[in-house]
Amino acid sequence: MKLYTAPRAPNPRRVAMFMAEKGIALPLQNVDLGAGEHRSESYLALNPFGRLPALELDDGRVLCETRAICTYLEGLHPSPNLMGESAEERAFIEMADRRIELHLFAIAANAIRHCHPGFAPLENPQFPDFGTSQGEKFRENARWLDGVLAAQPYVAGQRFTIADITAFCAFDFARGLMKFRPAEQGLMHLQAWRDRIAERPSASAGT
Template sequence: MKLFDGGRAPNPRRVRVFLAEKAIEVPLVPVDMGALGHQQEPISSRNPLRRLPVLELDDGTIITESVAICRYFEELYPEPALFGRSALGKARVEMWQRRMEFNLLSCVAQAFRHIHPAMKEWEIPQIPEWGEANKPKAIEFLKLLDGELAQREFAAGDSYSIADITGLIAIDFMKPARIKVPEECINVLRWHAAISSRPSAAA
């Protein structure tokens, strides 16, 4: 088994943090995304969408999409549970994972890709107005999240989950996207500091 990895990019890091939380070691094959390595072999034949990460099993089976790769490992190694326990617990993790993804990570990514000069050849056409429109969406969601995190330790409840991983990656991605967590979001800041201090965050 090997994991084609994309270094600092948000989605590859999502999987590495997940594996670190589970203490699973998978051999990594580094791909230089700065040199557009994800658009060439050995990636392009393995993932026609030309994105990272890509997991290749020993028999050549390919799994792409960061959350799908995480779910594969969750099924193989259920503990610690990062997709929740019980029907309601799993639904809550899915709900917050999706909220983090659609209302935060995705907005931050759009702002980055449509505004940052380095993304001109990645996002065609680059539409700065669309990038700017995403910034207030991200801020609005952070305010909502702040009220939620006033009531509990982690995004989806009292246990760390993949929803926290997606949130961590999104907030760290705000730096290159030039969006700041509002100072009044003290619960978001407390939560982000806590999940950043876990050893997995360095993965």
């Protein structure tokens, strides 16, 4: 197997952190986003959408999409469990993960890709007014998550799961490119959770 990845990019980082939690090591191939290597003919043959990460299996098939790669790795390395043991637990963790993806991760990505001049080549055309509006939604949804974390220690409930990884990578992306700090918005539960996750050895994976 070989994992196509890109240091610091938020989706590759989710998979790197997931692997670090499970102690999985894989051969890595870095794809240079700055040089547009993800748009090269050879990479588009692996993933027609030019997105990262992508996992090339030994039989030549290519598995794309962050969460699908995690599902596959969870099957190969079940412990520690990060996506749920039973179908019921899997469903509730998927709900939490999905809410983070839709209401925080994707919204931060929209805000950054449509507003940040460095993303003009990736998001063409940019719609800055849309991006600004998404930035406001991000702050509003961060407030929702602060309320969730007032009542439970982790994003999906009582234990660390993939939903914490997704959320941590979303907030670190927003921290770097939107200068977003939960404590500065009065979101103290979110800040405390963020600082707790940042202490895990996996937090530096993929950076």
